[in-house]
Amino acid sequence: MDRPRLKDVAERAGVSLKTASNVVNDFPHVSDATRQRVQEAIDALGYRPNVSARNLARGRTGIIALAVPRLDMPYVAEMARYVIEAADAHSWIVLVEQTAGRPEWQNGAVLDDLFRRIDGLIYSPGLAGESSLEQVAADTPIVLLGENLYDERFDHVSIDNVAAARTATEHLVAVGKRRIAAVGVRRERQSGTTRERLTGYRQALRAAGLPVEPKLVRPAGSFRGEEGERAAEALLRLPKPPDGIFCFTDWVALGVLRALHNHGVRVPEDIAVVGFDDIPYGRVATPSITTIAPDKREIARIAVDLLAQRLSARGRPSPRSTLVDFDLVVRESTSGRTVDPGGTARRPRH
Amino acid sequence: MDRPRLKDVAERAGVSLKTASNVVNDFPHVSDATRQRVQEAIDALGYRPNVSARNLARGRTGIIALAVPRLDMPYVAEMARYVIEAADAHSWIVLVEQTAGRPEWQNGAVLDDLFRRIDGLIYSPGLAGESSLEQVAADTPIVLLGENLYDERFDHVSIDNVAAARTATEHLVAVGKRRIAAVGVRRERQSGTTRERLTGYRQALRAAGLPVEPKLVRPAGSFRGEEGERAAEALLRLPKPPDGIFCFTDWVALGVLRALHNHGVRVPEDIAVVGFDDIPYGRVATPSITTIAPDKREIARIAVDLLAQRLSARGRPSPRSTLVDFDLVVRESTSGRTVDPGGTARRPRH
């Protein structure tokens, strides 16, 4: 037996095609009695809408793109996971675009191509350079994740990086550290996220009456482990090395831990380490990493909802920026003790 | 200006709709002259096919599903990355389905739903229990990744797990280890992959003239770090602990390293460790993990190609099983030295 079409449902229920369609889509102007009759026909036949046909008729594609640097970065994979789940609730399929090392993403034509195939874009610039989104965003909604390049021109979701960095640094102060380094600023470009985290770091130091020493602020622009390793080596060579390190990502923190281990430095006794992102590896690292854990599921949900709203909205609402919760998760790299991996110390926002 | 339709191309080139279509699809029965004229019209107008319309007309969905336990497992994320890239070459979009903790995946109705929306499925059972694929696979092609449940009923791509496990174990022998443990067999179910790796492990021991001691074979069924930790603890409590540990996944190896570290065991001097999968973290772990690195990109490519072949094939070809290359990547957990992360020691197959 062939798959039932809407026509079959309509015939069985004794109504027109369009009425059956209205029931399927939960549209108004259908009496309860009719609605129920159609619903019974749907159930009896096991009818499911044909997505291609619907998309064609509606002028939609049923696809949203998630543009990320690369899917095999743990933070990104986790975000992708949640975006997929959230998109599913809107019957959207997620086209994951990996932008790292693809200069064509700077190319208007390629972007234009992409935009013809999607209903919306969730763009997580990450380390990628700026691409020319405004050229193509004519009528396709875009939501930015994390960094807010394009100052306020698009919808935007992130955590409060300043507050999070402050929280992380305060925690190092709270466990008794006085010379606290920051690793992860970008050399080449003063990116938004990096600058914000640096600001939070400075705020916390000042609030604690500690000096801000430029020598304790090290770059690790690509956010890779190797860079963290190098930064930590440099810090250890200082006449007065730090006793705490705030890393702008967990990935960098892993590299820092490697270097500290290689030099026989005890963590957290000699130097305590805090990371950022709460990637899965931070939990099994040796020692496990205290970190800032953004509410990734919530970020994804809001991002997808913003797309949906913009798509159903008349006209062009002005861009909205949303801040999402984060947690400080205390683990061995600052406490020395094995802690419940989900353990939460603070929830400063929202 | 509206987006050009195929009709516009046809008119501009002075040919029929179908001829234009034939050019777009690179179909036969078009003279070179006509083809060129149409192509010029396409370029001039910047025409791109409307995917929804094409799919509707062709009876395809343009979507293949990749079913994995969870996307935020590093091995899985990497595979997803490559599957997406490979699918792109066939103009497919990848719908990532996360099966972990979703009992509805055992439910025929839900699967049936999924199968109506996709052209094919790449299924990586991972830790998930068996689901009832054969019920729904009526006409949708399926490729299995890794484990070959459903003995030979579907196309299948994996590495030679026996050979890989043998290689890993031989390496431990080669660096002078004599009491080699295996961590990662599944308790509950004798899964294919686990059994194969165990077989390879035993083969290597026998070939080296070493005894196979049941006490040195420890379960870590969920493949999680915590289980590796527990398994390592148990091994250390033995009257005669091992001097080498072969872990069935890198994730487990990370847990093992944690436990060894906590007990002051030197790696690799006291105990050398080999993992499996070559996840990104293995490279930054302390010490970095020697591992079996499957050619994931190739696995993905073949899987997608198998789907494509089956889709264009007449009738139902009998299932094919493909073995893909792997490498042994030697790192600190067996060599003690920092090694070029891409370093390759052996390539035993193909």
Next chain:
DNA sequence: GCACAGCGTTACAGCGCTGTACGCTGCGGC
């Protein structure tokens, strides 16, 4: 009692493309 409002429903015309069946042209063979 009649007009009219408004709800529930219907008919119809596409959305943009592809597969099928067929028609046309020009060439070579008998």
Next chain:
DNA sequence: GCCGCAGCGTACAGCGCTGTAACGCTGTGC
């Protein structure tokens, strides 16, 4: 010189659904 056969190209009918406009019917207000 006619027929047959490739080789190209075309017309047409959908694929399955949704938006629009218009319809008929019931109930309300004066």
